[in-house]
Amino acid sequence: NAGVTQTPKFRVLKTGQSMTLLCAQDMNHEYMYWYRQDPGMGLRLIHYSVGEGTTAKGEVPDGYNVSRLKKQNFLLGLESAAPSQTSVYFCASSALRTVFTEAFFGQGTRLTVV
């Protein structure tokens, strides 16, 4: 019973490099989210998806792109990494909007951009 799985768990990038973070959920959830967590701040929403083939911007979307080609996967891309994107990234999913149901989180990806 995997739940929400994020890969990779750790990554170091050089400024300007690109990478993709993968989130996979096995609960058949419609809603998926990408958050970033920075010291002294609450988690902030980057992008989210309300179903396969849909994506929308959250609170801090600049510098990131996402895709949801399959219902179970939500990809977060950094096209040209910057030191300001050093953070811990969390993926989450929920069956319904979080007004109505709990969210399930992945283990996080610690990204350092040097």
Place this chain on the structure above:
Amino acid sequence: KNEVEQSPQNLTAQEGEFITINCSYSVGISALHWLQQHPGGGIVSLFMLSSGKKKHGRLIATINIQEKHSSLHITASHPRDSAVYICAVTGGAGSYQLTFGKGTKLSVIP
């Protein structure tokens, strides 16, 4: 935008103590979530509530909608309860966003 404030930021308790973590928010909501984040990073949902009180084992969560305030209580605390506890709120038609507090770091000493 809803502002979510948690207190205290840090809390150290002796094993067995009763613990209370508070969460206040600025704008009316539809639901409030309590989450737990252990060292090593994983986040787990503890409660989702929109009114009243919920209990799970030694954990109790209450919410007062009129006062825009929620509390998380831990009875008979144990070192394994050491974690960061995060409050998050959501609300409003069409709202897909959780707004998170900064978290309360709890350390329970044997």
